[in-house]
Amino acid sequence: MPNGPVTAAIAGTEASLTLSPGGQADPAPVSGGGSFDPLTYGSGSPPASGSYQRTYNLRLDDGFGFSQGSLGWVSSSINGRLYPAVPTLEVKRGDRVRVRIASRSIINHPFHLHGHRVRVLSRNGEAASGSPWWTDTLNVGSGEVFEIEFVADNPGIWMDHCHNFQHGANGMILHLAYQGVTTPYSAGHDLPE
Numbered sequence: 001m002p003n004g005p006v007t008a009a010i011a012g013t014e015a016s017l018t019l020s021p022g023g024q025a026d027p028a029p030v031s032g033g034g035s036f037d038p039l040t041y042g043s044g045s046p047p048a049s050g051s052y053q054r055t056y057n058l059r060l061d062d063g064f065g066f067s068q069g070s071l072g073w074v075s076s077s078i079n080g081r082l083y084p085a086v087p088t089l090e091v092k093r094g095d096r097v098r099v100r101i102a103s104r105s106i107i108n109h110p111f112h113l114h115g116h117r118v119r120v121l122s123r124n125g126e127a128a129s130g131s132p133w134w135t136d137t138l139n140v141g142s143g144e145v146f147e148i149e150f151v152a153d154n155p156g157i158w159m160d161h162c163h164n165f166q167h168g169a170n171g172m173i174l175h176l177a178y179q180g181v182t183t184p185y186s187a188g189h190d191l192p193e
């Protein structure tokens with residue numbers, strides 16, 4: 001947050017949001033400002049150096065396929081698979097985890113990892129250089145490649161999924177599971193006889 005007020009507006013609309021240190025500032029004019037890009041906005045510390053205990057790759061795709069019993073355009077696969085056939089990401093408490101998310105899909109996929117916040121390291125090969133880009137949900141656009149990191153500091157079995165719920169229903173879901181954490185439930189469901 002800068003010292004003065006900041007107004008963020010959605011181009012071509014009346015919608016805007018003004019933030020200020022005291023919370024009392026009037027909105028600034030909404031035209032003439034630059035585009036907001038969290039990759040470069042502000043300043044702050046770069047990510048810690050050092051190694052990662054886990055690295056994973058997620059590739060997001062779409063194409064014709066079977067989902068929920070019918071054949072159609074399924075805009076929602078991860079590494080070529082649909083939930084519950086997407087392998088679980090496994091971590092150990094304390095691991096520092098790096099994940100590359102690359103989308104070959106034709107539409108946006110706002111990806112959300114439950115139970116953690118992630119830090120964006122790069123987008124399309126350009127390192128994040130602004131204020132640390134922490135996020136709960138990361139919109140992965142068509143053709144974009146992100147690298148993110150998080151610390152496995154919240155043991156459990158967590159959903160990691162596209163927040164477009166139609167895509168989730170199609171199968172764009174996987175789990176993040178900690179070693180040693182178990183559940184009485186199983187993934188997926190039994191098919192009818």
Ligand SMILES: [Cu+2]
Binds near residue numbers: 167
């Ligand atoms: Cu999606």
